[in-house]
Amino acid sequence: SQQGEEDPQALSIQEGENATMNCSYKTSINNLQWYRQNSGRGLVHLILIRSNEREKHSGRLRVTLDTSKKSSSLLITASRAADTASYFCATDASGGSNYKLTFGKGTLLTVNP
């Protein structure tokens, strides 16, 4: 079952613009993570936000988490052509030692030079 759903499915912007992607999920979580995937490659971890955190920054990335709405957003500021990739949210709703992540379907971001 897929816990997270990203929105929009695809996003096309110009270099220098900001890109915002959203993720909604269904059940209570321990943490939410964002990953990036270049075409034909594996996923790369970007940022993790815990359920008791509301906002987190890493370089040009800003992630927010609203547990009351069961949603998160990823903002990429001053985008570059190299940011072109698919972005996935992943949630950890596991208990105890049974750690596993459930991924959404992703947002395909295209940054035009």
Place this chain on the structure above:
Amino acid sequence: DGGITQSPKYLFRKEGQNVTLSCEQNLNHDAMYWYRQDPGQGLRLIYYSQIVNDFQKGDIAEGYSVSREKKESFPLTVTSAQKNPTAFYLCASSIPSGYSPLHFGNGTRLTVT
């Protein structure tokens, strides 16, 4: 450099044949995972292992089998019972903690005709 190696990158098989995908990591991680990705879809969990000699079924385990005899290795066998085996397969590893990012290999693209 530490990382996860999946081999081969591309694999072609005839219908009815079993095929084994390799995944090796030198990150000293206890937990390993297998995900399947179909075009335009998110990742779906096939099997995961929190420790050597132990593994659990994920959301779509039918038609797949795994073994975890060594900490470094978590091979996935796609059996002839898997009805739709053509897909992109991703292996990942992590510390088995609730706040650990997953480290991914670069995937194996399996085509069954």
